[in-house]
Amino acid sequence: MTQASIGANFPRGVDLLRNPLLNKGTAFTESERDLLGLRGLLPAPVRTMEQQALRVLANFRSKPDDLEKYLYLIGLQDRNETLFYRFLVDNLEEAMPIVYTPTVGKGCQFFGRVFRRPRGLYISADDKGKVRDLLRNWGHKEVSVILPTDGERILGLGDLGASGMGIPIGKLALYTACAGIHPGKCMPVMIDVGTENEDFLNDPLYLGLKRHRLRGQDYDDLIEEFMSACKEIYPNALIQFEDFANQNAFRLLEQYRHDHCTFNDDIQGTGAVALAGLLSSVRVTGRKITEERVLFLGAGEAATGIGEMIAATMVREGMTESDARLRCWFVDSKGLVVSSRTDLTHHKKPWAHEAPFVKTLAEAIEVIRPTTLIGASGMPATFTPEILQAMARLNDRPVIFALSNPTSKAECTAEAAYVHTEGRALFASGSPFPSVHYQGKTFVPGQGNNVYIFPGVGLGAIATRSKEITDGMFLTAAQTLASMVTPEELATGNLYPSLKRIREVSGRIAVEVAKEAFREGYAQVPEQTDVVALVESLRYEPDYAKYA
Numbered sequence: 179m180t181q182a183s184i185g186a187n188f189p190r191g192v193d194l195l196r197n198p199l200l201n202k203g204t205a206f207t208e209s210e211r212d213l214l215g216l217r218g219l220l221p222a223p224v225r226t227m228e229q230q231a232l233r234v235l236a237n238f239r240s241k242p243d244d245l246e247k248y249l250y251l252i253g254l255q256d257r258n259e260t261l262f263y264r265f266l267v268d269n270l271e272e273a274m275p276i277v278y279t280p281t282v283g284k285g286c287q288f289f290g291r292v293f294r295r296p297r298g299l300y301i302s303a304d305d306k307g308k309v310r311d312l313l314r315n316w317g318h319k320e321v322s323v324i325l326p327t328d329g330e331r332i333l334g335l336g337d338l339g340a341s342g343m344g345i346p347i348g349k350l351a352l353y354t355a356c357a358g359i360h361p362g363k364c365m366p367v368m369i370d371v372g373t374e375n376e377d378f379l380n381d382p383l384y385l386g387l388k389r390h391r392l393r394g395q396d397y398d399d400l401i402e403e404f405m406s407a408c409k410e411i412y413p414n415a416l417i418q419f420e421d422f423a424n425q426n427a428f429r430l431l432e433q434y435r436h437d438h439c440t441f442n443d444d445i446q447g448t449g450a451v452a453l454a455g456l457l458s459s460v461r462v463t464g465r466k467i468t469e470e471r472v473l474f475l476g477a478g479e480a481a482t483g484i485g486e487m488i489a490a491t492m493v494r495e496g497m498t499e500s501d502a503r504l505r506c507w508f509v510d511s512k513g514l515v516v517s518s519r520t521d522l523t524h525h526k527k528p529w530a531h532e533a534p535f536v537k538t539l540a541e542a543i544e545v546i547r548p549t550t551l552i553g554a555s556g557m558p559a560t561f562t563p564e565i566l567q568a569m570a571r572l573n574d575r576p577v578i579f580a581l582s583n584p585t586s587k588a589e590c591t592a593e594a595a596y597v598h599t600e601g602r603a604l605f606a607s608g609s610p611f612p613s614v615h616y617q618g619k620t621f622v623p624g625q626g627n628n629v630y631i632f633p634g635v636g637l638g639a640i641a642t643r644s645k646e647i648t649d650g651m652f653l654t655a656a657q658t659l660a661s662m663v664t665p666e667e668l669a670t671g672n673l674y675p676s677l678k679r680i681r682e683v684s685g686r687i688a689v690e691v692a693k694e695a696f697r698e699g700y701a702q703v704p705e706q707t708d709v710v711a712l713v714e715s716l717r718y719e720p721d722y723a724k725y726a
């Protein structure tokens with residue numbers, strides 16, 4: 179417990195109980211109750227945080243469904259953030275699918291209906307010219323992470339407009355729980371530029387601008403105003419772009435990645451986490467990463483982001499870039515991405531290789547003969563039994579990743595992947611699947627969740643005040659993650675470390691990313707010999723401060 183200094187402006191009485199960052203509820207001690215004007219405002223017995231956490235766990239588990247659990251935790255976060263984070267850190271495996279994917283998706287879909295209390299910063303298309311003032315209204319002097327979305331491509335759920343605010347809130351909760359970024363230094367941002375979601379446009383309870391999306395120069399001007407305001411007011415903050423549709427995501431990443439400390443988690447975070455899964459798989463198969471032939475279903479942000487990371491790793495292993503790119507093939511909604519196609523958008527062109535065009539995934543498998551099949555299409559059940567059997571026919575140990583979220587959108591289930599490959603598949607998914615018992619063996623499918631990557635990368639960048647976030651940092655993060663999977667985990671088929679170790683994993687990644695920032699010359703703090711101490715000094719532990 180730390181001793182907090184209490185100045186003249188420190189809130190007292192009801193104001194203190196309503197401040198989620200400072201509130202301790204029934205854990206305020208007798209002397210704190212006297213000092214801070216709390217007498218009579220709380221039940222008499224003083225409780226410990228452990229006793230409070232037990233009550234939270236019992237309440238959480240008593241809720242009839244996941245959406246109710248989500249609402250309960252959001253309510254707790256709004257009342258008492260320290261207790262919320264204590265609970266989250268201590269019950270991460272159980273609570274993560276609630277505060278983040280898949281349940282957060284439901285929370286977003288129902289955002290307008292379940293809204294209780296605002297959290298984060300809302301910037302709308304009508305705020306053009308005033309964005310700096312809005313950022314100044316935030317109230318917290320120090321900001322380490324700013325996480326904006328415009329809600330156009332929420333998880334695999336499409337355009338949820340302003341209802342997408344649940345994503346930055348949930349993701350930043352994971353920043354705090356996994357990396358230990360102080361919750362008061364995290365800023366979720368909704369850039370509300372309208373929506374194309376007709377249900378929301380007609381919904382009286384929708385809490386966003388009821389108009390079609392701002393596009394073109396007006397949109398770019400608003401984003402530019404936001405980015406330059408962030409740089410001016412919070413020059414040390416990392417900006418993580420989240421759930422922008424791909425026509426904006428790739429463009430904005432290219433535009434800002436060298437001028438700001440910024441990255442796009444859907445492209446680069448996904449790339450790194452899937453690469454880590456592949457690096458773990460070669461520890462099992464004994465193949466070299468440069469021997470992999472990867473076929474993707476989908477050619478959007480996730481798939482091409484993964485392709486970039488895999489190709490960059492092959493280049494690190496000595497391949498030329500063009501040879502490395504030739505190891506990655508993509509099937510989009512029209513068919514195999516090949517050079518004869520004239521309908522390819524900018525981000526697909528580096529992957530358009532010389533080959534005959536085929537329309538279906540099944541045909542593409544026969545042409546490419548992949549060792550690894552990665553689904554990031556948002557199209558459920560597209561890895562049919564026949565597709566999985568073909569992968570098993572071509573490979574002794576096929577690698578199958580069904581990354582589409584939420585669970586209902588996965589290209590196949592874990593069970594299907596194991597059953598249709600006679601238990602030989604090395605499988606990972608985007609949303610969690612339970613263990614599978616097949617032919618006397620228990621398989622533990624790993625979750626290629628970006629949460630393994632972004633908190634650590636972010637913490638490493640913040641610790642060094644890195645000018646940029648480079649691909650080299652993501653490669654380092656992926657290698658570090660893969661190296662932390664134990665032989666016991668690999669033996670059960672799990673390509674990722676247990677989520678129980680996520681704080682340790684995030685800390686280790688942060689240290690390696692910080693070292694990379696020093697190596698690459700992007701760090702803006704003096705080079706330190708003890709990088710572990712540098713990173714650890716920034717980590718928040720959810721314990722109550724002592725006020726008296």
Ligand code: NAD
Binds near residue numbers: 424476557609
């Ligand atoms: P996106 O919209 O950028 O890309 C989707 C791609 O799928 C497009 O290229 C589209 O052409 C293609 N596609 C659509 N229908 C298809 C079909 N029938 N056959 C083949 N291709 C088809 O979206 P994204 O950001 O790349 O996300 C895709 C999926 O990946 C989502 O479900 C998302 O939840 C998931 N994802 C998972 C993780 C993770 O597991 N860590 C991370 C990010 C995204």
